[in-house]
Amino acid sequence: MTAQQFVSPNEIRARFSHAMSDMYQKEVPLYGDLLELVAETNRQVLREDAALAHQLQITGETERLAMERHGAIRVGTAEELATLRRLFNVMGMSPVGYYDLTVAGVPVHSTAFRAVHEDALQISPFRVFTSLLRLELIESPALRELAQQLLARRRIFTERVLELIVLQEAQGGLDDDQATEFIEQALETFRWHNQATVSAAEYQQLHDQHRLIADVVAFKGPHINHLTPRTLNIDLVQQAMPGRGITPKAVIEGPPPRRRPILLRQTSFKALEEGVAFVEHDGSTQGGHHTARFGEIEQRGVALTPKGRALYDRLLQATNDALQAPPSEKNADRYNQLLAENFQAFPDDYATLREQQLAWFRYFPTECGLAAKDSLDKHSTLEQLIAQEYIRFQPLVYEDFLPVSAAGIFQSNLGDNRHAQYNAASSRSAFEQALGAEVIDELALYGQTQQRSINACAQALGLNAL
Numbered sequence: 167m168t169a170q171q172f173v174s175p176n177e178i179r180a181r182f183s184h185a186m187s188d189m190y191q192k193e194v195p196l197y198g199d200l201l202e203l204v205a206e207t208n209r210q211v212l213r214e215d216a217a218l219a220h221q222l223q224i225t226g227e228t229e230r231l232a233m234e235r236h237g238a239i240r241v242g243t244a245e246e247l248a249t250l251r252r253l254f255n256v257m258g259m260s261p262v263g264y265y266d267l268t269v270a271g272v273p274v275h276s277t278a279f280r281a282v283h284e285d286a287l288q289i290s291p292f293r294v295f296t297s298l299l300r301l302e303l304i305e306s307p308a309l310r311e312l313a314q315q316l317l318a319r320r321r322i323f324t325e326r327v328l329e330l331i332v333l334q335e336a337q338g339g340l341d342d343d344q345a346t347e348f349i350e351q352a353l354e355t356f357r358w359h360n361q362a363t364v365s366a367a368e369y370q371q372l373h374d375q376h377r378l379i380a381d382v383v384a385f386k387g388p389h390i391n392h393l394t395p396r397t398l399n400i401d402l403v404q405q406a407m408p409g410r411g412i413t414p415k416a417v418i419e420g421p422p423p424r425r426r427p428i429l430l431r432q433t434s435f436k437a438l439e440e441g442v443a444f445v446e447h448d449g450s451t452q453g454g455h456h457t458a459r460f461g462e463i464e465q466r467g468v469a470l471t472p473k474g475r476a477l478y479d480r481l482l483q484a485t486n487d488a489l490q491a492p493p494s495e496k497n498a499d500r501y502n503q504l505l506a507e508n509f510q511a512f513p514d515d516y517a518t519l520r521e522q523q524l525a526w527f528r529y530f531p532t533e534c535g536l537a538a539k540d541s542l543d544k545h546s547t548l549e550q551l552i553a554q555e556y557i558r559f560q561p562l563v564y565e566d567f568l569p570v571s572a573a574g575i576f577q578s579n580l581g582d583n584r585h586a587q588y589n590a591a592s593s594r595s596a597f598e599q600a601l602g603a604e605v606i607d608e609l610a611l612y613g614q615t616q617q618r619s620i621n622a623c624a625q626a627l628g629l630n631a632l
């Protein structure tokens with residue numbers, strides 16, 4: 167078979183993301199309502215903010231906006247995680263970044279599977295935040311043993327999807343029929359099963375240890391626990407949610423509202439209580455409830471350099487230190503006020519963000535730059551060309567996640583304010599060993615994208631290098 171007959175991984179990812187969204191809308195209709203609200207708000211923002219509409223058009227983000235979403239899953243074993251890596255690879259998604267959530271009282275560590283090249287992201291920016299349960303953090307040896315047994319017994323992938331992964335690896339791609347079948351089969355792993363694999367008493371034990379442990383261990387598979395569309399104005403959506411019968415969490419995670427958004431702001435609606443059937447040891451079933459699945463929205467801004475990220479982390483830490491308690495309904499106003507005050511120290515215009523090397527940008531030749539191509543001084547620097555308006559810059563959008571925010575999203579959906587304390591050392595190498603690969607450094611990816619855009623400017627303007 168020739169490469170031409172293969173469907174590109176980017177297209178498989180786009181189709182899979184679509185199929186996943188359709189499935190989740192059927193499973194959780196409130197997510198469908200949220201999608202509508204986000205689409206309406208995005209249309210309104212683009213109508214009212216011509217400058218933003220223009221910026222998103224230059225960077226190509228207008229086209230990806232409606233299809234932009236991320237999801238999250240949680241798995242229990244190294245084998246499950248390693249197989250997911252191979253499954254996502256079929257769709258052109260690689261593990262990017264390492265997130266240790268034990269520091270925030272959640273017994274998992276995670277990565278994000280996503281496309282890495284800007285051209286691939288443009289076709290489908292679909293990402294999946296993927297967490298591995300740290301079983302060693304279960305205190306009771308008997309319960310740990312039970313969890314291990316349950317996980318060892320389950321099969322979260324269909325036989326056919328495993329065959330198709332092997333086929334893709336052997337032949338280097340999938341043809342159209344195979345890709346269609348792959349999408350159908352892969353989707354099965356993420357489907358909700360309302361029948362638990364444990365008895366009501368076992369569920370209760372796992373749940374008492376940590377609700378997340380019950381969610382990972384007591385079911386047949388790693389059901390997708392939320393999907394998240396991208397909004398251009400998260401404050402507007404947050405305010406409008408209650409009017410649509412959607413209850414948002416108390417505070418928006420991430421930076422405060424700004425003229426020029428940075429990184430990522432997120433909020434979610436509370437997980438729904440869903441009916442499940444527990445399977446008793448005599449084979450009978452018993453009705454019960456499980457709360458895990460929710461909806462989330464996010465607003466993405468410019469990606470930060472290590473220097474910018476250090477400033478962000480410092481200002482967020484200062485806010486949390488001053489609040490002296492986890493943000494909640496009770497202290498939400500005070501939290502928002504402290505956050506806004508602290509972030510006064512973060513420049514809020516693109517020119518300063520760029521000059522101070524706090525954020526990443528993409529560079530584009532302007533029309534007058536292209537028109538002046540033949541008369542350009544061949545030794546021009548990037549800064550000179552920007553000053554002459556032959557090159558302009560646009561913010562490079564952040565494609566990743568934030569550990570403190572992720573912990574806040576986890577916590578708000580674990581239903582209580584009990585913060586477990588774990589003294590476990592952060593264990594990136596153990597995670598990578600389970601994954602069977604190293605995670606990619608996201609900062610290197612932003613640097614490469616920025617550099618490619620500079621190279622493309624040089625080429626378009628007939629210069630050797632910039």
Ligand code: OOG
Nearest residue numbers: 238295567571572575576
């Ligand atoms: C993942 C929570 C993290 C985000 O957007 O930060 C996340 C989970 O609850 O499994 O999705």
Ligand code: NI
Nearest residue numbers: 238394462575
């Ligand atoms: Ni999320």
